[in-house]
Amino acid sequence: MARESAPSIIFIDEIDSLSGQRGEGNESEASRCIKNEIFVQMQGVGTNNDKVLVLAATNTPYSLDQAIRRRFDKRIYISLPDLKARQHMFKVHLGDTHNNLTESDFESLARQSEGFSGSDISVCVKDVLLEPVRKTRDAMHFFKTREGLWVPCGPEQPAATLITMQDLAAQGLAEKICLPPITRSDFNKILARQRPTVSKSDLELHERFTKEFGEEG
Incomplete structure (x- = not known):
C-alpha cells in the first residue's frame, strides 16, 4: 500500500499585519485589495487534491478580520511556558x-x-x-592554568597576576586567554x-478571545 504523502505547510507569522479589520479609518485601497485577495486564496486552499496545511500566528487576535478567523478551522491559544x-x-x-x-x-x-x-x-x-566576554575585557587579574591558559579572576584567586587582557595581548598571549564559565x-x-x-492585560485579552472563538493549546 502506498504511503500517503505529507501535506505542504505554509506558516504566516504576525498574520494580523496582513489581515487586520477591514474598514479601519487608516486603511488604504491597496491594503483592502491585498486583504481581499488573501481571503480569496485562503478560501481555495483544500478544495483540490493538494494537501496544504496553513498555520498562522498573532499576538493580537482581536485585530484579525472576522473573515480570516472563519478560514481557520482551529484557533488555538498557546499559553506562556510553565x-x-x-x-x-x-x-x-x-x-x-x-x-x-x-x-x-x-x-x-x-x-x-x-x-x-x-x-x-x-x-x-x-x-x-556575553558575560564571560565582559568579565574578560574588564578583568584586572588573571591566573595561569597548567595548560598555559590565562583565565580572568579576582585578586583573591590563588596565583592571581595583576594584568589586563590588553597587557596579555601586547605580550603575544591573546590566543592563550580563556573565557570563564x-x-x-x-x-x-x-x-x-x-x-x-507579556503583561497581565495581554494574557487576559488572549484568554477572553479563547473563550469566545478558540480553544486551549
Missing part, C-alpha cells in the same frame, strides 16, 4: 556553552522567570552569553534587570 518548559528552554538556549550550573540552578532560574515568554528567555540567555550569578545579574514582555 515552570518545566522554562527550565528546559534555559538548557536548550545555553546549549554546549561552558558553564557550571547544576540542575538545581536551572530549576531556580525557571522560578525566577515566572511570566517570561520563550522569546524573553532567549533574549536573557543571549545577554548572559557561565555561572548562576551571571543569570542573576541579567534577570535582576529584565522584565517579561
